[in-house]
Amino acid sequence: MSAYLLRGVSVVGAEPTDLLIRDGVVAGLGRDTGAAGAEVIDADGLLALPGLVDLHTHLREPGREDAETVETGSRAAALGGYTAVCAMANTDPVADTAGVVEQVWRLGRAAGLVDVQPVGAVTVGLAGERLAELGAMATSAANVRIFSDDGHCVSDPRLMRRALEYVKAFDGVIAQHAEEPRHTVGAQLHEGDVAARLGLPGWPAVAEEAIIARDALLAGHVGARLHICHVSTAGSVEILRWAKRRGVRVTAEVTPHHLLLTDERAEGYDPVFKVNPPLRTRADVTALRAALAEGVLDAVATDHAPHAVEDKECEWAYARPGMLGLQTALSIVYSTGALDWDGIAERMSRTPARIAGLAGHGQDPAPGVPANLTLVDPAGTWVVEPGNLASLSRNTPYAGMELPGRVVATFLRGEPTVLDGKAVR
Numbered sequence: 001m002s003a004y005l006l007r008g009v010s011v012v013g014a015e016p017t018d019l020l021i022r023d024g025v026v027a028g029l030g031r032d033t034g035a036a037g038a039e040v041i042d043a044d045g046l047l048a049l050p051g052l053v054d055l056h057t058h059l060r061e062p063g064r065e066d067a068e069t070v071e072t073g074s075r076a077a078a079l080g081g082y083t084a085v086c087a088m089a090n091t092d093p094v095a096d097t098a099g100v101v102e103q104v105w106r107l108g109r110a111a112g113l114v115d116v117q118p119v120g121a122v123t124v125g126l127a128g129e130r131l132a133e134l135g136a137m138a139t140s141a142a143n144v145r146i147f148s149d150d151g152h153c154v155s156d157p158r159l160m161r162r163a164l165e166y167v168k169a170f171d172g173v174i175a176q177h178a179e180e181p182r183h184t185v186g187a188q189l190h191e192g193d194v195a196a197r198l199g200l201p202g203w204p205a206v207a208e209e210a211i212i213a214r215d216a217l218l219a220g221h222v223g224a225r226l227h228i229c230h231v232s233t234a235g236s237v238e239i240l241r242w243a244k245r246r247g248v249r250v251t252a253e254v255t256p257h258h259l260l261l262t263d264e265r266a267e268g269y270d271p272v273f274k275v276n277p278p279l280r281t282r283a284d285v286t287a288l289r290a291a292l293a294e295g296v297l298d299a300v301a302t303d304h305a306p307h308a309v310e311d312k313e314c315e316w317a318y319a320r321p322g323m324l325g326l327q328t329a330l331s332i333v334y335s336t337g338a339l340d341w342d343g344i345a346e347r348m349s350r351t352p353a354r355i356a357g358l359a360g361h362g363q364d365p366a367p368g369v370p371a372n373l374t375l376v377d378p379a380g381t382w383v384v385e386p387g388n389l390a391s392l393s394r395n396t397p398y399a400g401m402e403l404p405g406r407v408v409a410t411f412l413r414g415e416p417t418v419l420d421g422k423a424v425r
């Protein structure tokens with residue numbers, strides 16, 4: 001295996017030093033580490049962060065390989081500074097059996113660019129009617145720990161309770177897409193002034209908040225772990241704060257786009273801004289940023305949702321919801337100013353790794369730790385060119401924007417997946 005000496009690097013904002021990577025681990029930290037034979041990388045002015053971990057990625061394989069594959073999504077992730085991603089279950093076929101989650105897990109290993117950790121479906125076919133083979137997915141080679149019907153809400157409260165009881169036995173977690181479906185029939189964007197002005201059916205905040213409140217109560221009652229996907233409203237933050245104070249084992253994520261964009265973006269009817277849950281108001285964005293800094297929101301997750309051109313470049317009402325996120329997440333979060341670099345390491349690496357149970361990820365670079373890390377130029381900027389992104393899809397809401405913070409290199413178990421800002425393979 002190869003060796004690399006990162007010369008003059010600052011580990012999560014500490015004083016600059018040298019960091020030696022050898023045999024897949026951080027072999028030394030400090031000047032004068034024995035670096036014989038190591039390839040030297042000038043890391044003057046660069047930060048080393050623990051490799052980012054995404055709790056919420058749609059890789060689209062199997063089923064929609066025209067929109068993304070495990071390999072192309074993995075490459076986008078590595079370029080975004082990620083070393084591990086959790087692949088959502090709403091593929092075709094749905095990842096609701098040991099066979100499908102093992103297939104996704106093997107494709108991830110074959111691509112070898114990030115660790116792809118499959119998420120298993122909660123219900124068969126995401127239909128919300130009966131539980132999938134949660135135990136068989138947990139004991140499969142994919143070692144599934146997070147289960148989610150994401151894209152759909154597990155709206156039946158009895159089924160949700162049974163799912164929580166089931167995964168409690170092996171300390172699994174149910175990740176809920178909180179959307180009471182009877183409140184969002186035909187919904188196109190956030191229910192509020194903009195939707196009223198545009199004459200489009202609204203997606204009310206209460207549809208999210210009601211499910212979070214219900215499931216926090218259920219998780220507390222059962223004593224099981226609950227995770228809330230893509231929290232988007234100020235009211236949800238208040239419910240989560242209340243639940244955490246009561247000792248409910250609940251964690252929550254927020255997306256970069258909900259930390260930056262508002263429903264006013266819908267004014268031009270450009271479907272690139274159509275997403276589920278929808279972009280909310282300025283007051284929601286402010287509350288989400290504060291909650292992320294405070295820790296009521298535990299993690300940033302991308303909800304990277306690639307879509308083929310025909311599903312996105314059409315009339316607003318017919319467009320599929322979702323936007324790309326992996327390659328822009330770090331820069332977007334940094335641009336909001338909500339977190340310092342230690343906060344970014346905490347919310348984009350350490351905590352999500354802990355929630356997902358991913359050993360070897362989310363650890364600050366230190367001697368003996370697996371070398372899963374990303375090198376960032378905090379002073380660097382870059383312009384988002386959709387055609388230059390590694391994803392097979394082009395639905396980024398940030399096209400043409402100049403963003404701060406540039407990923408220079410990413411290492412997965414000591415081997416570079418990205419060098420000089422470019423994918424190594």
Ligand SMILES: [Zn+2]
Nearest residue numbers: 150151177229
């Ligand atoms: Zn979702």
